[in-house]
Amino acid sequence: MVRHKNRYFIIKIKATDVPKDAPLNLHPANLYGAITGAIQHLHGDFGVACSRSGFIVKYCNALTRIGIVRCRHGPHKLVGSAMNFVGNIGPYKAHIVTLYIGATLRHCFQFIKKYQEQKLEKYCANLKTEEEKAALKKMLLNMDSVESMQ
Template identity: 35%
Template structure:
C-alpha cells in the first residue's frame, strides 16, 4: 500500500475588520478561488486531501492540507481570495511544509520573530514586565 503524501500550507488570514470575523468560510473561499483560477479540473484535482486542518483565531493563522502535486493549484489561488465568509479579507501564504510538525515549528519561530520585532518598540520598564510574563521557552 502506498502512502498518501500531503503538503501543508501555513497561511495568515488578514481581515479588513477583525471584530466579528467568520472563519467558517475559509475552506469555501479557497475552493471558489481554485475554481476561478483552474476551473473544474482544479477543484477535482484538489478535492482529495484538501482540508483546513488548523485555525487560530487569536493569531489569524491557519494550516491548509492538500495532496502533493495539486497543492500547487491551491497555493497559486490563495492570493486571489478577496473575502472569507462574506467579509473582506486577504490570505498570505507564509510557508509550505511536508508535515504538520514542521508547520508548527515554523509557526513557533515566526511568532518568536514577531515578538522580537515588537520588543524593539517598547520602553525598558515594559520590556522587563513583558519578559517576566512570557514563558521561558520564548526567551
C-alpha cells in the same frame, strides 16, 4: 496500500476592513469555501475535483491570523496558485499570504514557533513590565489546539 504525500500551507490572513489588533473570528469552513471558490474560478471543475481529495483547513487562529491548510502533493500547485486570488473570506474582505509550504506538520510547527518568536521580540520592545511580556508570550506561542490535532 499507497502512501499519499501531503503539503501543508502556513498562511497569514490579511483583512483590510478589520484593525490589525482586533481578533478575526473565522471558522475554518469559511476559509475552506473561499479557497475552493478561488480554485473553481481559476481552474474550473478539474481543479476542484483534483484538490478536493485530501484538502482540509487544519487550523485557523483568530488572534494571530495564521492558518494551516493541508492538501495532497500534486494538486497543491493548484491550491497554492488559487490562494493568491482569494478576495473575501466569510464576512471579511481579506487576502491570503503564503508564509511556508511544508511536507510535515512537525516542520510547520517549527516554522510557526520561530515566526511567532520573531513577532514576540518585535512587540516586546514596546512593553515595560515582565508580566505584560509573559502574557503576550503565552498568547502568541500557544499552540495547544494545533498540536492536539496530530
